[in-house]
Structures are given as structure tokens and as C-alpha cells.
Amino acid sequence: MSEIESAMSTPPRTIGQELMSEEGARRVRRRYRADARFRAYGIIAICIALGVLAILVGTLVSSGYTAFVQTQVRVTVDLRDADIDPADVRAANWRGIATGAIESLFPDLPQSDARVMRDMVSQGAPFIIRDAVMDDPALIGTVFDIEIPASDRIDQLNKGAIDRDSPADHRVVTDQQIGLFDQLEAEGRISTPFNTALFTAADSRFPELAGLWGAIVGSFYALAVCLVLAFPIGIAAAIYLEEFAPKNRWTEMIEININNLAAVPSVVFGLLGLAVFLNVFGMPRSAPLVGGMTLALMTMPTIIIASRAALKAVPPSIREGALGVGASHQQAVLHHVLPLAMPGMLTGTIIGLAQALGETAPLLLIGMNAFITAAPDSMLSPSTALPTQIYIWADSPERGFVARTSAAILVLLGFLVCMNAIAIWLRSRLERRW
Amino acid sequence: MNEATSHAGSVSVQHAHDVTGMPTKVHAREVTVHYGEKQALFGVSMDIPANSVTAFIGPSGCGKSTFLRCINRMNDTIDICSVGGRITIDEQDIYDPSLDVVQLRARVGMVFQKPNPFPKSIYDNIAYGPRIHGLVRSKSDLDGIVESSLKRAGLWKEVSDRLSEPATGMSGGQQQRLCIARAIAVSPEIILMDEPCSALDPISTAHIEELIDELRENFTIIIVTHNLQQAARVSQMTGFFHLGKLIEYADTGDVFQNPQHSMTEDYITGRFG
Numbered sequence: 180m181s182e183i184e185s186a187m188s189t190p191p192r193t194i195g196q197e198l199m200s201e202e203g204a205r206r207v208r209r210r211y212r213a214d215a216r217f218r219a220y221g222i223i224a225i226c227i228a229l230g231v232l233a234i235l236v237g238t239l240v241s242s243g244y245t246a247f248v249q250t251q252v253r254v255t256v257d258l259r260d261a262d263i264d265p266a267d268v269r270a271a272n273w274r275g276i277a278t279g280a281i282e283s284l285f286p287d288l289p290q291s292d293a294r295v296m297r298d299m300v301s302q303g304a305p306f307i308i309r310d311a312v313m314d315d316p317a318l319i320g321t322v323f324d325i326e327i328p329a330s331d332r333i334d335q336l337n338k339g340a341i342d343r344d345s346p347a348d349h350r351v352v353t354d355q356q357i358g359l360f361d362q363l364e365a366e367g368r369i370s371t372p373f374n375t376a377l378f379t380a381a382d383s384r385f386p387e388l389a390g391l392w393g394a395i396v397g398s399f400y401a402l403a404v405c406l407v408l409a410f411p412i413g414i415a416a417a418i419y420l421e422e423f424a425p426k427n428r429w430t431e432m433i434e435i436n437i438n439n440l441a442a443v444p445s446v447v448f449g450l451l452g453l454a455v456f457l458n459v460f461g462m463p464r465s466a467p468l469v470g471g472m473t474l475a476l477m478t479m480p481t482i483i484i485a486s487r488a489a490l491k492a493v494p495p496s497i498r499e500g501a502l503g504v505g506a507s508h509q510q511a512v513l514h515h516v517l518p519l520a521m522p523g524m525l526t527g528t529i530i531g532l533a534q535a536l537g538e539t540a541p542l543l544l545i546g547m548n549a550f551i552t553a554a555p556d557s558m559l560s561p562s563t564a565l566p567t568q569i570y571i572w573a574d575s576p577e578r579g580f581v582a583r584t585s586a587a588i589l590v591l592l593g594f595l596v597c598m599n600a601i602a603i604w605l606r607s608r609l610e611r612r613w
Numbered sequence: 614m615n616e617a618t619s620h621a622g623s624v625s626v627q628h629a630h631d632v633t634g635m636p637t638k639v640h641a642r643e644v645t646v647h648y649g650e651k652q653a654l655f656g657v658s659m660d661i662p663a664n665s666v667t668a669f670i671g672p673s674g675c676g677k678s679t680f681l682r683c684i685n686r687m688n689d690t691i692d693i694c695s696v697g698g699r700i701t702i703d704e705q706d707i708y709d710p711s712l713d714v715v716q717l718r719a720r721v722g723m724v725f726q727k728p729n730p731f732p733k734s735i736y737d738n739i740a741y742g743p744r745i746h747g748l749v750r751s752k753s754d755l756d757g758i759v760e761s762s763l764k765r766a767g768l769w770k771e772v773s774d775r776l777s778e779p780a781t782g783m784s785g786g787q788q789q790r791l792c793i794a795r796a797i798a799v800s801p802e803i804i805l806m807d808e809p810c811s812a813l814d815p816i817s818t819a820h821i822e823e824l825i826d827e828l829r830e831n832f833t834i835i836i837v838t839h840n841l842q843q844a845a846r847v848s849q850m851t852g853f854f855h856l857g858k859l860i861e862y863a864d865t866g867d868v869f870q871n872p873q874h875s876m877t878e879d880y881i882t883g884r885f886g
Contacts, residue, residue, distance in 0.1 A: 426692050496729035500792070502690065504742035504799055505719030514741070515731055 239592075243585025249374035249387060250329040250337040252300050252363060256280045256308055257322045268313050273305040280308070284368070285359060292355075299359055301328040303388045326370065328387040331579040333360055337371060340578065351578070377586060381554050382563065382571070386579025389572070391587055393554040397467050397547065397562030398536060398594075400555065404471025405478055405535050410528050412475075413482030417524070420483070421490040422512050441480035448477045449541030457545060465546040465561035473545055474535040481534065485527020489520040522609040529602035533595050539566040565591045635662035638803060638833045639684060644698035646679050646688065646857075653679050656698070657859045659852060666825060666834045668848035668865065670841060672880065675854040677837045681805050684835065685721035686714050702803065719746055722796030726808040728788035730780035730795070735772050738780045738791055739763065742799035758798055766794035767824055786817025793824060797832075804828065806836040810843065822847050841881060845869050853877045 196203075256276065263271040278297065281304065282288075285296050301307070304327045311325055312318050328334070332352045335341050341350050343357060352360075363369050380390030416437075424430040452473030456462045462469050493516045501511035542548065548567040555562035563571065569591065572584040639661040646654035654676045661667045669677035679688070686707060688694045700707050707717055719742070730738050739759045742748075749755045759776070763769040768790045772783070780791055789809055796804055806825070810818040825834055825847045838844050844851055845865060852862040853874070861868060861877045872878040879885055 494729070496725060496727055497731065499687065499690075499723075499725060500729040500731060500795075501741075502687065502718060503685070503723035503725070504745075504795055505715050505722075506741075506745055507715045508690075510745055514745075519732065 236592075239585045239589050243582055243587075243589050245338045245340065246377060246579075246582035246586035247374050248338075248371045249376065250334040251326040251370050251372065252284075252329050252333075253324050253368040253370070254280050254284060254300065254304070254327050255322065255324050257283070258312070258319055259322060261319075263312070263319050265316055265319060268316065268319075269309065271309075273309040277305040277308050280304075284363065288359075295353075295355060295359070298330055299333055299356065299363075301330055301385055301387045303328070303383070303385060326372075328376070329369070331386045331577055332356070334387055335578050336360055337369065340582075377583070378590075381552050382550060382568065383552055384550075386575070386577045386583055389580070389583060391565065391568060391590055393551060394563045394565045394568035394587075395590075396554045397470070398564040398566075400467035400558045400562070401470040401474060401542075401547075401564055402532055402536055404468055404558065405474040406528070406532060408472060408475035409478040409482055409531065413479045413528070413531075414486050414524060416479075417483045417486030417490060418512065418517070421487045422516065423508070437480050437483050441484055444540075445477050445538050446540035446544065448473055449544030451476065452541060453544045463559050463561070465549045465551070465563075466559045467547075467555060467562050467564070468558040469545050470542050470547050470562075470564060471558070473541045474538060477538065477541060478531040478535045481531035482524075482528050485531070486520070486524040489523025489527065490516060492523060493519045522606045525609070526602045526606050529598055529605070533598040533602075536594060536598070537566055537591065539570055542567045543570065565594070635665055637661065638663035638702065639835070640701045640704075641680075641683075642699045644680065644683060644696065644700060646676070646683065646697075647695045648691070649693040653857050654683075655857045657854075658698075659859060659862050661833065661835060662850065663833050664829060664831070665850060666829050666836060666848040667850040667852065668844035669835070669837045669852045669854060670839075670844050670880070671854035671860075672885070673839075676857040677852075677854040678807055679857075680854070680859075681807055681835060681837050684803065685718050685723055685805055687718075687723065689714060719799050720801050721803045721805060722799065722801035724789070724792050724796055724804065724806045724809045727812050728785055728792050730783070730788050730791050732779065732781050734777045735763075735780045735783070735791060736776040738795050739798045742795060746799055748799065762794040762798040763791075765797055765828070766790045767820065767827075768794055784817070786813050786820060789813060789817065789821060790824065793821070793828075797828070801832065803833045803835065806834065808837050808839060811839060818843070841869075853880060855880070 257280065258276065261271065261276055278293070281296050281300055282290075282293060284299075285292075288296060307327055308325060329337065332341070333356070336343075336352050336357065337360070341352055343350075347354055360369070376388060376390045378390060378395075379392050380388060381393030383389040420430060420434065420437075452469060456469045456472055457464060497515050497519065498511050501515045502508070506514065542564050547562065547564050548571055549561055549563065550571065551561050551563055565587065569584055569587045572580045572587060637660040639659075641660075642658045644654060644657045645652065657676075657680055669681060671677050682688045683696055683700060684702075684707075686696075688696055696708065702717075702720070705712070731741065733741075736759055739762050740755050743755060743758050749758060760769065760773075763772060768787060771787060772778075772791075780788065783791065789812075793804070793809070810821050813821065822843065825836065828834060836844075836848065848865045850862070851865040851868040853860045853868065853872075853876075855876055861872060861874045863873070867873075868877060869881060872881060
């Protein structure tokens with residue numbers, strides 16, 4: 180205030196004089212300080228964002244990295260006396276064979292400790308041995324070594340998640356089990372290779388056997404359905420609304436509703452899917468097809484809005500140029516506007532799909548959080564999806580699922596980063612200047 | 614197409630600036646335009662002679678571009694725009710509901726204020742019109758049209774060796790001549806030019822003006838311009854618009870040297886606008 184008053188009372192000076200004066204120099208300095216402050220705010224904001232991201236990824240990695248390796252015990256299986264019908268390998272007494280093989284690891288232990296011994300390796304041991312023999316029938320009647328995942332507790336002990344020095348009644352492994360583990364390790368039977376089962380196996384009650392393959396396939400099917408439904412419908416709706424629709428109260432109402440739909444919580448779309456697809460149309464529960472349809476409902480508004488923005492960004496001069504040489508409205512749109520808007524449309528679509536990939540609530544409501552131990556073999560067979568698998572694992576009490584939950588989140592984030600990278604690549608690849 | 618060439622035969626160079634004997638190409642009677650509630654054009658009537666350059670001048674917002682865009686029905690693309698009155702080209706009412714607006718725009722080409730080449734190759738820019746109208750049967754036909762259009766637009770020497778390069782990489786003046794070539798390629802009878810030089814430097818402007826003078830032999834040209842000297846240089850007829858009305862329409866020489874209306878005189882002498 181006082182500045183303005185003093186400026187008004189003194190005779191007018193030129194800008195040059197103004198800047199030379201003491202007061203002018205002070206003002207310039209103040210402006211520089213304001214500039215620096217403004218820049219600092221921006222840098223601080225970015226640092227905070229990066230810091231939070233680093234904390235998130237750091238937590239996930241630190242708690243999840245152990246899930247990428249799996250403790251395995253090399254077990255010697257003796258099938259010389261086993262009663263196996265080569266025509267029906269499945270029918271043999273695999274439980275007995277597995278128990279025998281495990282017990283032979285600890286010849287010093289009495290039969291009364293059979294349970295302790297069995298608890299050292301995964302309860303899936305009979306099936307793992309059976310599958311190995313079914314894959315290679317030549318093994319019948321021979322003695323061979325096979326790697327079997329250690330049980331969850333031993334796995335945790337090996338990975339150092341269980342403190343040996345804590346009192347025995349505070350930890351889930353007994354002193355005896357620790358002794359047996361040390362014995363196996365001394366014999367060189369313990370190894371910790373990369374956990375391929377995490378990517379190749381479906382869900383399981385036993386964390387050492389559980390994997391994400393079923394969820395990945397389920398998510399893939401659901402996203403494929405979502406893309407096939409939402410992309411053409413969304414693009415067609417956007418082109419019609421932006422290029423052809425008359426501007427009247429009806430189209431205005433449709434526009435408002437599409438914008439509102441984009442803001443509707445995803446759980447509402449899940450309820451809609453449950454009420455319409457499952458209850459009215461009687462479609463199968465937990466199926467990726469239904470999941471994809473529900474996700475398509477959710478993604479469509481995003482695609483429509485992004486596509487309309489892309490169409491709007493095409494300069495009208497291009498459209499007029501085409502109309503000016505006698506192209507019909509449709510030709511102008513298809514030949515000129517659409518190719519220019521395509522990168523933006525594709526980017527919007529991929530971002531919409533990435534959103535759909537991470538969406539949990541609608542899938543919970545249509546039952547894609549079921550416990551399913553096989554990857555789906557079609558779009559109609561029951562399945563989980565990546566986010567719902569994370570939800571299931573996060574809810575499981577076994578120690579091994581803690582790390583696996585984080586690992587699954589990392590896998591999901593990996594897919595999301597890939598999809599966004601594709602969007603960026605497509606945009607830079609297809610974008611043309613005008 | 615044939616009409617355009619037959620007109621070309623009737624033009625004699627000596628009488629190039631005398632348009633009194635020319636047949637009327639565009640005939641407008643009591644044309645009104647409304648943008649929603651707002652009236653933009655009030656009863657414009659004029660006869661535009663064939664194979665001549667007609668310039669529309671006037672201050673910004675006077676309705677000259679609006680009237681220009683009525684002649685190829687470009688205003689149809691604006692939802693709230695409604696056109697009244699009657700415009701005929703060669704006696705045919707262009708607002709007749711049975712007339713196909715796409716065919717009309719093939720007969721009445723347009724060049725815009727800002728050069729707007731398609732973000733495609735130079736070749737594809739020219740070839741687009743002939744392709745969509747099915748004017749060509751073979752690749753060599755198309756090559757011929759592209760070459761002759763570029764030659765008539767005075768661009769062939771500059772771009773003949775880089776036809777496959779993107780048109781957006783050319784200079785502004787070249788782009789505008791490309792847009793003219795693109796308009797010529799579909800052999801229109803009339804070419805509308807909406808301030809074609811306003812985004813160009815003086816040298817490019819001179820190029821385009823020469824080009825307009827040459828094109829007059831084969832086409833009827835209607836040009837909107839803010840540049841009075843340009844109107845005086847290139848046109849045979851001049852129409853002065855003000856506040857949506859056609860104030861004066863006469864021979865360019867008369868308008869500039871002997872205006873009948875005081876408002877025209879004020880505008881031309883720079884007293885307003």
C-alpha cells in the first residue's frame with residue numbers, strides 16, 4: 180500500500196530509473212526470492228511424492244523379496260519295492276511312498292516322531308512325487324532324488340524369519356525341528372533356488388505351494404474381455420458424441436451421466452454385475468468373463484472421456500480442410516480426425532485397463548475371490564484375479580503368505596508399470612505433429 | 614470439371630480485367646445468417662461473375678467470412694447456424710434439400726486462413742480429394758493430377774523431389790500453396806479463399822497473389838482479405854461489408870477510386886476499421 184502511495188506522490192519515473200533506484204532493486208530481489216521459493220515448493224512436492232513411493236516400494240520389497248526364493252529339501256525316493264501300476268500311476272499309494280521317503284531322511288528318529296518328520300517338508304510332497312513319476316514313467320522301480328519344497332515353518336526358519344534364540348514356546352518351530360533342519364543342511368539337502376512356483380502354480384492352502392499363475396490367467400482373461408467390450412463401444416460412443424451427435428438436451432444429459440459414471444465407486448459396478456450378470460442372466464459365478472464384463476462397465480466412461488478429449492484436441496482446421504475438398508463428414512472423421520486422435524485414445528484405453536487390472540471391489544462381489552487351486556482353462560471356469568489373489572493371501576494366517584502377499588503386489592505393480600510404459604511408447608510412436 | 618475448362622477458353626487475356634461481359638457464376642439474393650439468436654448477415658444480394666476474382670473487404674466481424682462460408686455451405690458444420698435467402702451456382706439452388714453438400718464442396722473448393730495441410734505426405738495431401746471422389750482409375754492418373762496441381766500452384770519445382778515427405782515440414786507459404794494445389798486437384802469451378810495470406814510473410818504473399826491472378830483463367834475466385842492493397846491488386850470486383858450488411862459492391866476500380874458510399878470511403882481511407 181505505502182509503496183503505491185509513495186509512487187503516486189513522486190513524479191513519474193521511467194522504468195529504467197525505477198529499476199536503478201534502491202527501491203526498484205529491492206523489488207527485483209524480492210521477485211527473484213519469490214521465484215526461488217516457488218521452485219523450491221515444486222521440488223519439495225516432488226521429493227515428498229518420490230519419498231512416499233520409495234517407502235511403499237521399499238516396504239514391499241523388504242517384506243516380499245523372500246517370497247521369490249523357496250527353501251527345498253532334496254528327498255531320496257525309493258520305488259524299487261513300490262506297487263505302481265504303469266497303466267494307472269495315479270492310483271498308487273503315494274502318501275505312503277512320500278512318508279517312507281521323508282522318514283528315510285532321518286534314520287535315527289523313532290517311528291513315534293513320524294509327524295515331526297512329515298512336518299519338515301510340504302504336505303504336497305505325495306503329489307509332487309506322483310507328478311514327477313507321471314511325467315517320467317521310467318522312474319518306476321528306481322531310486323531317485325527329488326526337490327520338495329520345505330514346509331512353511333522350515334522355509335521361514337531357513338530364510339531367517341524365525342529367531343532361533345527366542346524362547347521355544349514363542350516360536351512356531353520346536354528345538355527338535357531346528358535340530359533336524361540343521362542336520363539336513365549339514366547333509367547338503369537344503370537349497371533355496373528361485374521360486375518358480377510363484378509364477379507357475381495356482382493358489383494353494385500351503386504357502387510353499389501357492390503361486391500366482393491362476394490369478395495371472397484370470398486377470399488376463401478378464402482384461403481381454405474388458406478390452407474387447409469397452410474399447411470399441413467406448414470409442415464409438417466418443418466419436419458419435421464428439422463428432423456427430425446434435426447438441427441438445429438429450430446428448431447433454433448423456434454427457435453428464437458419462438462423467439458421473441466415471442466417478443461412481445467401483446464397488447457399485449460390482450453390485451451391478453452381481454445383480455444383472457449373475458442373478459438376472461444366471462452367468463457363472465467367479466468367471467473371468469463376468470469379471471471382464473463388470474470391469475468393462477467401469478472402464479468405459481474412462482475410455483469415452485479420454486477419447487473425447489483426444490478428438491477435441493484435433494485442430495478443427497484439419498476437419499475443415501477435409502470438408503473443403505469435398506470429403507463427407509464421415510470421411511473427414513475417419514480419414515483425418517481419428518488417426519490424429521488415436522494415440523490419445525489408445526493411451527486412455529491402456530490407462531483405463533491398468534485401472535481395471537488393479538480393481539478389487541467389483542471382483543469380490545462377483546465371487547472372484549474364491550479359493551481355486553487350478554488356473555482357469557476358459558473364460559467361464561472359476562478363477563481369481565491378481566488383486567483378489569492379493570486380498571485372499573493378505574487374509575491368510577500362514578507366515579509364508581505375508582511375504583507372498585508383498586511379492587504378489589510387486590508382480591501386480593510390475594504389470595501396471597509395463598502397461599503404462601506401453602501407453603507412453605504408443606503415444607510417442609504414433610503421435611504426429613500438425 | 615469440363616465447365617471449368619470451357620470457361621477457360623472464353624477468357625481473353627486482353628479483357629482480363631473487364632468482367633462486365635462475364636456470365637454470373639454465383640447469384641445470391643437476400644442471404645441472411647443467424648448464429649442462434651444473433652443475426653450475422655442481413656439480406657446480402659450480389660452476382661459474382663465467372664472467371665474473375667471477387668474480393669470481400671470490411672472490418673473484423675462484418676460478416677464477409679460468414680458469407681463466404683455460405684457459398685460452399687461450410688456453415689452447415691456449425692450447429693447453431695441457420696442460413697436464409699437463396700444462393701445459386703449456375704442457376705442451381707445450393708440450399709436445395711436434394712443437393713448433395715459433398716458434391717457441392719467438390720465444385721466449390723476452399724482455402725483457409727491458416728494453412729492446414731493434412732499431417733501426411735505432400736503427395737497424399739493432393740491425392741486425397743481425387744481419391745475420395747473416385748476421379749482416378751490408375752496410379753499414373755493420380756500422379757498426373759498431383760503433378761499438374763502442384764505445377765498450377767507454382768510448387769512443383771520446389772517439391773517435386775520430396776513428394777513423400779510430410780507436408781507439415783514445409784514453410785508457411787509453401788503450405789498455403791499446397792492447400793491451393795489440394796483445392797485445385799479436384800477441379801472445382803469456384804475457389805473460396807478466406808484470408809489466405811494473413812499468416813504469411815510478404816514474399817509468400819506475393820507468390821500467392823500471382824498465383825491467384827493465374828488461376829482466374831480457369832476458376833472463379835472469391836477472396837476475403839483484410840489487406841486493402843491486396844484486394845485492389847488481385848480482384849476485379851470488390852464487396853465492402855459492414856456489420857453484416859453488404860454496403861457496396863462494384864468494380865474494384867470504382868470501389869477504391871470512386872466509392873459511392875461514405876462508409877466505404879471512410880474504411881478505404883483508413884478512418885475506421
